[in-house]
Amino acid sequence: MTGKTIGVSVPRLEDLPLVRGAGRFVDDIHLPGAWEAAFVRSTHAHALIKHVDTAAALALPGVYGVFVLADLLPHVATHLLAVGLPSPSYRQIVDRPILAGEEVVYAGEPIAVVIADNRYIAEDAAGLIEVDYEPLPAVSDIRNALDEAAPRTHRNAPHNLVAEMQLAFGDVDAAFASAPRTRSEQFFLHRGGSHSMEGRGLIAYFDKIDGILTTYNSTQTPHAAKRLLCDILRLEDDKVRVITPDLGGGFGPKLVFYQEEAVVCLAAKLLGNPVKWIEDRREHFISSAQERDQRWDVEIAYDHDGLILGVRGLVLHDHGAYTARGVNVPYGSLSALPLAYEVPTYRMGVKLVLTNTVPVAPVRGAGQPQGIFVIERLLDMMADELGLDRAEIRRRNLVPAEQMPRTKPFVTRGGIKVVMDSGDYPASQQQALDRADWDGFHNRQAAARTDGRYVGLGVANYVEGTGRGPYEPVTVRITNAGKVQVSSGAVAMGQSTKTMLAQIVADQLGHDMDNIAVTTGDTAATTLGFGGFNSRQTVLAGSSAHAAAIKMHDKLIKVSSVLLEVAEEDLEIYGNRVRVKGSDAEVSFAAILQAVSGIPGFRLPDNISPGLEFTEQVVIDPMTYASGSAVAEVEVDIDTGHVAVHRIVFAHDCGRVLHPQIVDGQVLGGIMHGLGNALFERMIYDENGQPITTTFADYLLAGADETPNMELIHLSAPTPLNALGIKGVGESGVLPIPAAVISAVENALSPFGVKITQAPISPPELVALIVAARNRQSVTAS
Amino acid sequence: MLMEADGEAKLLAGGQTLLPVMAFRLAAPAILIDLSGVQELKGISIDDTGVRIGAMTTWRDIEDDQRLRTAAPLVSAAIEHIAHYQIRNRGTIGGSLSHADPAAEMPGVVVACDACLEIVGSNGMRSVPANEFFLGPLTTCLSADEVLTAVRFPPWPATRLWAFEEFAQRRGDFAYAGIALFHETGATGLVENAHIGLIGATSVPRRLGVAEAALNGRRLDGETIAAAAQLASSEADAEDDIHASAAYRKALVGTLLERALKAAAERAEAL
Numbered sequence A: 001m002t003g004k005t006i007g008v009s010v011p012r013l014e015d016l017p018l019v020r021g022a023g024r025f026v027d028d029i030h031l032p033g034a035w036e037a038a039f040v041r042s043t044h045a046h047a048l049i050k051h052v053d054t055a056a057a058l059a060l061p062g063v064y065g066v067f068v069l070a071d072l073l074p075h076v077a078t079h080l081l082a083v084g085l086p087s088p089s090y091r092q093i094v095d096r097p098i099l100a101g102e103e104v105v106y107a108g109e110p111i112a113v114v115i116a117d118n119r120y121i122a123e124d125a126a127g128l129i130e131v132d133y134e135p136l137p138a139v140s141d142i143r144n145a146l147d148e149a150a151p152r153t154h155r156n157a158p159h160n161l162v163a164e165m166q167l168a169f170g171d172v173d174a175a176f177a178s179a180p181r182t183r184s185e186q187f188f189l190h191r192g193g194s195h196s197m198e199g200r201g202l203i204a205y206f207d208k209i210d211g212i213l214t215t216y217n218s219t220q221t222p223h224a225a226k227r228l229l230c231d232i233l234r235l236e237d238d239k240v241r242v243i244t245p246d247l248g249g250g251f252g253p254k255l256v257f258y259q260e261e262a263v264v265c266l267a268a269k270l271l272g273n274p275v276k277w278i279e280d281r282r283e284h285f286i287s288s289a290q291e292r293d294q295r296w297d298v299e300i301a302y303d304h305d306g307l308i309l310g311v312r313g314l315v316l317h318d319h320g321a322y323t324a325r326g327v328n329v330p331y332g333s334l335s336a337l338p339l340a341y342e343v344p345t346y347r348m349g350v351k352l353v354l355t356n357t358v359p360v361a362p363v364r365g366a367g368q369p370q371g372i373f374v375i376e377r378l379l380d381m382m383a384d385e386l387g388l389d390r391a392e393i394r395r396r397n398l399v400p401a402e403q404m405p406r407t408k409p410f411v412t413r414g415g416i417k418v419v420m421d422s423g424d425y426p427a428s429q430q431q432a433l434d435r436a437d438w439d440g441f442h443n444r445q446a447a448a449r450t451d452g453r454y455v456g457l458g459v460a461n462y463v464e465g466t467g468r469g470p471y472e473p474v475t476v477r478i479t480n481a482g483k484v485q486v487s488s489g490a491v492a493m494g495q496s497t498k499t500m501l502a503q504i505v506a507d508q509l510g511h512d513m514d515n516i517a518v519t520t521g522d523t524a525a526t527t528l529g530f531g532g533f534n535s536r537q538t539v540l541a542g543s544s545a546h547a548a549a550i551k552m553h554d555k556l557i558k559v560s561s562v563l564l565e566v567a568e569e570d571l572e573i574y575g576n577r578v579r580v581k582g583s584d585a586e587v588s589f590a591a592i593l594q595a596v597s598g599i600p601g602f603r604l605p606d607n608i609s610p611g612l613e614f615t616e617q618v619v620i621d622p623m624t625y626a627s628g629s630a631v632a633e634v635e636v637d638i639d640t641g642h643v644a645v646h647r648i649v650f651a652h653d654c655g656r657v658l659h660p661q662i663v664d665g666q667v668l669g670g671i672m673h674g675l676g677n678a679l680f681e682r683m684i685y686d687e688n689g690q691p692i693t694t695t696f697a698d699y700l701l702a703g704a705d706e707t708p709n710m711e712l713i714h715l716s717a718p719t720p721l722n723a724l725g726i727k728g729v730g731e732s733g734v735l736p737i738p739a740a741v742i743s744a745v746e747n748a749l750s751p752f753g754v755k756i757t758q759a760p761i762s763p764p765e766l767v768a769l770i771v772a773a774r775n776r777q778s779v780t781a782s
Numbered sequence B: 001m002l003m004e005a006d007g008e009a010k011l012l013a014g015g016q017t018l019l020p021v022m023a024f025r026l027a028a029p030a031i032l033i034d035l036s037g038v039q040e041l042k043g044i045s046i047d048d049t050g051v052r053i054g055a056m057t058t059w060r061d062i063e064d065d066q067r068l069r070t071a072a073p074l075v076s077a078a079i080e081h082i083a084h085y086q087i088r089n090r091g092t093i094g095g096s097l098s099h100a101d102p103a104a105e106m107p108g109v110v111v112a113c114d115a116c117l118e119i120v121g122s123n124g125m126r127s128v129p130a131n132e133f134f135l136g137p138l139t140t141c142l143s144a145d146e147v148l149t150a151v152r153f154p155p156w157p158a159t160r161l162w163a164f165e166e167f168a169q170r171r172g173d174f175a176y177a178g179i180a181l182f183h184e185t186g187a188t189g190l191v192e193n194a195h196i197g198l199i200g201a202t203s204v205p206r207r208l209g210v211a212e213a214a215l216n217g218r219r220l221d222g223e224t225i226a227a228a229a230q231l232a233s234s235e236a237d238a239e240d241d242i243h244a245s246a247a248y249r250k251a252l253v254g255t256l257l258e259r260a261l262k263a264a265a266e267r268a269e270a271l
């Protein structure tokens, strides 16, 4: 099969194995004689550990080892996971120990591990381990965590402030001083976890003969995991191999390296036997990173035409109990706010607050939905005050297309200039509005109201920095069978990464998807690599694949020209061979490889360099900015508070579309995730730091019944920043949805003057707002 | 076996409640007695004494039995609100009633319908009216050596008006609250024999007697409906929890009763 491979929905490489049941997730990997691990986790949010009694567990038949921190210390170079991304904003360093020693600081923190014949015995034994706790006061609410009187998350810490920073440009105070209008608001925003279908997990074995530790690990970042394992276990980098098998989703939390990964690998090494640990759903709720709370106190200054003059304020951001990634989530929030619109002056501070809860790290969107929510809600409120249409006030403030590329007066968290490279934001909004019948909606709305039905429409825009650099390596090689083997540091976590790489390579090398094999997420296949996060892999790995494939193309042509004695320009690559245009003469990739592999003692043809293998790591520092607009249509039952989302229209620009079906899948999945953040997902802790929502009965996800009609509009403004013109798309769907849905709910309830400053919002909370608004109205009326 | 196990054994019906509880290690019975092989506990029979549903009859079998749509319409109507089809394929009516979750639909329905529960134990057989069967949240009058064998519903007059209303945030979730309602209309056009079963928003499945009294002997007009809804709201004994405030659930009970009464009235017009 040959044909166009870019820009069309070629069959995905991933599909056949998956539908045939031949997918291989980490729990499908059965190493002979492997044992299983279970962790003893803190039942307290904050406590001192006086003693851990493991005797009964060790005595249980089928148990091979029980380890607490003290048992592991002699075998590690460091017991702390120093993973925080660099930043000058830290006020204290709070790294996770691989197991808690004297103090536990969140419920779910691992204290001990049991290795046994199987998980059942391991859990039975874990239940026999007695931990003698001395409970300490815990802090679980960011709103009072910085009070002088608040308990400290870590008993010896001076305070609960782990980092603070601000993003600022322009003279914001002067702008406020002379502004005709200002408005201040407080928002309380919550995001939950990622809840990939497959949780975390790994299997590790240590080969005593060659001293190599091999681990199959359900991680988004195998190369980072390898580096940490080398550091912790004092192993050289050719003695550790991390392989990411098929991933049942990642969505952020799996980019973090966790305590369990270090402990399971160490246990396998110490016991000389393969060890497997598969996270269960309860563990996912109490130990995998989440995003959770932010409180925004913001002010906006604007003029009588609704033009933004400045935004300032302070954000409190929940960091959890330790630094699992860094300050990137709140930085994402702060920098997302002023991207799409003209915000001439800005000063947003953020305090990152320690709480006795699971550490915070990015979840798809990584803080950006919150920043977008705030600016979009403020625009709605301004429109309301000025009597302007909500779409019109946005149109006036959106960065216009004529200004592309447009430099924003700030930098990314890595210090790289923010230059919005391409796109037409007002056109995107207009297309979404037109499709959603924005102008005609008030008639439908009025008609519905006469029937006692409350329908509403909301709109929100987003701009997102995608393709975080610096690079992602790709190697393209021809095998003895004439196949093209592609390997990359990129990680396939369910977003069709293998198909994407194969498409790009096939486009240069014969247009035959069946002739391309792709290996991702194996540290033995590529020395360097970053992995999957920040909507980056198609941009970075895709660009490297493109560059490597072009080099391979040129060499195949060059060698063939010697072998066939034909000018290069008369040759073309077709399937797995190079042929002379308009003739039968051809030479296969396999024969070309043989020719350049050489024969002992003989000269290579025409002194061509040996082998057919190219590695490229295209460096792209600036991010490329994807954008889009969402319009949500909802109906609210004012007595029960039920919100039915009937329709989402989503216009977006991710540059050149390589595979329409994959792009659709990414955006649709993101929209559903956004609906969860608007209406359902809530990770609740009580005032003692106990996690309350630890099953899917209490923590709600948007499911099939909650799926609205979703209509996508693809705009394409290819970026000049990479050869293929592509931008990232993995997170875009989630970004504007909470803002658009909440705006629609508020619009539906406009007869009562309900104002919503939170997400998510539940039916009981919505009813409370409606009741309060109606009471206000009747007071005013009487 | 139950008797010999001396409280160490648990009966296993569809396992849709018991197995999750065991997976969370909240229960670890030494012995599980699987009832799925006991044919006598399965099946639905209908005659002039009413409807008898064996304890091991699955939600799915009840849902599929078209006769129940007239013989026990509240039972049929409640099923579509119970969980999702995968769970309905295994979950049983007996398991649900024995578990006695006040947020579950069927306990509220059997109480509303004056059903009787048939129980077999070491002391032989007994039949307990539904309103005496449920003692509290997750507590029934079943003793450790007893098995619920069937639930028996009295005959259902064709002229009876009924409605089932509940609200859950997502379809198939346990509801914030629900109402299972029926009443009859006398020759004078006045409400008679009102029965209102409360689901959720209560610690024990029960009827809303005060609201029922406010309906009986009245014409079903807007004023009566509003008054009954108001009373139902204050009669519900909801408590605050992470999902909703007591005030929300109480107000919701009123809303649902109002909707149920209107739906029942619409059914009357359709007759």
Ligand SMILES: Cc1cc2nc3c(=O)[nH]c(=O)nc-3n(C[C@H](O)[C@H](O)[C@H](O)COP(=O)(O)OP(=O)(O)OC[C@H]3O[C@@H](n4cnc5c(N)ncnc54)[C@H](O)[C@@H]3O)c2cc1C
Pocket (backbone or CB within 6 Å): B010, B011, B012, B013, B014, B015, B016, B017, B018, B019, B020, B035, B055, B056, B081, B082, B083, B084, B087, B090, B091, B092, B093, B094, B095, B096, B098, B099, B103, B104, B105, B106, B142, B146, B147, B148, B149, B172, B173, B174, B175
């Ligand atoms: C995701 C999910 C959602 C659900 N949603 C709902 C819902 O919306 N509404 C709802 O009502 N239910 C819901 N359920 C519960 C479901 O309906 C169960 O089927 C039901 O509660 C128990 O029935 P079972 O046959 O599975 O009982 P089991 O789990 O087997 O047993 C439950 C208990 O009853 C005891 N028991 C069982 N049979 C007998 C008997 N004959 N005599 C004495 N004791 C007995 C058992 O020992 C056990 O203690 C849900 C369940 C799940 C998993």
